[in-house]
Each structure stands twice: as structure tokens, then as C-alpha cells.
Amino acid sequence: MRYDLVIFDNDGVLVDSEPISNKLLAAYLTELGHPTSYEDSLRDYMGAAMHRVHDLVLERTGQRLPEDFDDVFHGRVFAAFERELEPVAGVVEVLEKLAADGIPYCVASSGSHERIRVGHRKTGLDRWFDDERIFSSQDVGRGKPAPDLFLHAAERMGVRPERCAVVEDSPLGVRAAVAAGMDVYGFTAMTPAERLEGATRLYGEMPGLLALLC
Structure with a gap:
């Protein structure tokens, strides 16, 4: 990794x-x-x-x-x-691999803390994300496309921005990650590739993410 x-x-x-x-x-x-x-x-x-x-x-x-x-x-x-609501296909396998390899991960979402937690409880992803791994736009002054949220998450996790990889599926999120000085991997399952301009790499199925990160 x-x-x-x-x-x-x-x-x-x-x-x-x-x-x-x-x-x-x-x-x-x-x-x-x-x-x-x-x-x-x-x-x-x-x-x-x-x-x-x-x-x-x-x-x-x-x-x-x-x-x-x-x-x-x-x-x-x-x-x-x-x-x-369901988890995105293949994401559990990605989280399992990161956890097995001891790679730190977190979530940084434009949604509220309540929205994140409701979704995670329903899909079973709450087992992967404790409070220390959850960051919301509520935590910062400006949401995406400003870089504030990603920079806040990196700081709280104790990692320099240039050592972070962001996984995004929206143009606003890609812009925020680029502005934060982070590599960003654009998920094209719902978003046309041309709308994720600026992404480091693009991928269309979640299992393909691990190969890009390594």
C-alpha cells in the first residue's frame, strides 16, 4: 500500500x-x-x-x-x-482488506453525522467505522468542494495530506480532494468519467480500487 x-x-x-x-x-x-x-x-x-x-x-x-x-x-x-439502503457492492471486501493489512481508513462525508450513522447501521457498515473514523461537513466551516473536510480528517487521523488517498464519486468531492493536495480515485458507477476531471485514476467497480491503491 x-x-x-x-x-x-x-x-x-x-x-x-x-x-x-x-x-x-x-x-x-x-x-x-x-x-x-x-x-x-x-x-x-x-x-x-x-x-x-x-x-x-x-x-x-x-x-x-x-x-x-x-x-x-x-x-x-x-x-x-x-x-x-444497501452497501455499495464490493465495499465490504475493500474494508476487510484494509483492516487485515493494518491500513488506516476513515469516512469524510458532506452528510450529517446522523445521516452517516443511520446509513451505516442499516447496512452493517457500523462495525467498520467507530466515532474516531467518521468526519462530516458539520465539523468544518465549508463543505466540498472546499478542501477543509479532507484536511480536517487527515489532521485528526495524524496523516499528512500528500500521504492520503481519497475515494470519491462526485465532481465536488474530486475538486475538494485535489485542493487538499491528495490523490483521488474517482468511482464511475454513477458518475460519467468526464465529470470526475482531475481524479488521479478512475475505476468502475469497487473491487478494482485495491489494485489502484497498491
Whole structure:
């Protein structure tokens, strides 16, 4: 292994949550009078913290989303997670290999701590991620594409940025990792390769990640 720390994004990389959450986000925004398709949601919000949704709607329409927007949306998402959420195919094998080889890893997600933990409990990934391995955009002032979250995770884990590998599936996440001075491996299962410009390498199936990291 040529890295001292592997930093995973959560949604779409560890848990297969992007289709669920973006369908619900598109439906809720449309319900509130801001017509949004599933494809629009993936393009504009995939990999982003919730403040980006508020910021873009305000910028485009001059209207603010309701004060309870986040609470209502997360309630719908968590209910859907309980029904539908699964781990990303092959990610358990990747985590098993990292753990067996003694390679430190963590998760750094735009999602809230609650969202991360709800998803991990439902999918069984909580056995791999204790509190010391979980970092959220809630922990820093700016979410992706700012580098703050990845730099915070590296600092807390005691690893220099240049010794970190980031695993991402969103353009915002790739930009954040590059800005942090880290190598980044772009997962193209849901995102067209051309949208992950700047990634160190690209891969389409989770088992292929280990070969890239070594």
C-alpha cells in the first residue's frame, strides 16, 4: 500500500444512497415549486452539503426554502434508508482488506453525522467505522468542494495530506480532494468519467480500487 490513510466519501461510495436521496430531493423541491428532475439533482447536488441546496435555490429563484426543509427531507431519506439502503457492492471486501493489512481508513462525508450513522447501521457498515473514523461537513466551516473536510480528517487521523488517498464519486468531492493536495480515485458507477476531471485514476467497480491503491 502506497498510502498512510484512505479517506472514503460515504454516499455512493460506501452506501448506495445517491439514487434514493436524489430522487427524494428532486421530488421535494418540485413539491415546493422548484421543478427539479432526478438528473438535475445529481448534477447540482450530488456530493454536496445541504447548504448548497439552499444557496442554489436562493440564487436561482430569489426564494428561501422553508426553515424545516432539512428536517423534513432527512426524515423522508431516513425512512427510505430503512426500507431500501444497501452497501455499495464490493465495499465490504475493500474494508476487510484494509483492516487485515493494518491500513488506516476513515469516512469524510458532506452528510450529517446522523445521516452517516443511520446509513451505516442499516447496512452493517457500523462495525467498520467507530466515532474516531467518521468526519462530516458539520465539523468544518465549508463543505466540498472546499478542501477543509479532507484536511480536517487527515489532521485528526495524524496523516499528512500528500500521504492520503481519497475515494470519491462526485465532481465536488474530486475538486475538494485535489485542493487538499491528495490523490483521488474517482468511482464511475454513477458518475460519467468526464465529470470526475482531475481524479488521479478512475475505476468502475469497487473491487478494482485495491489494485489502484497498491
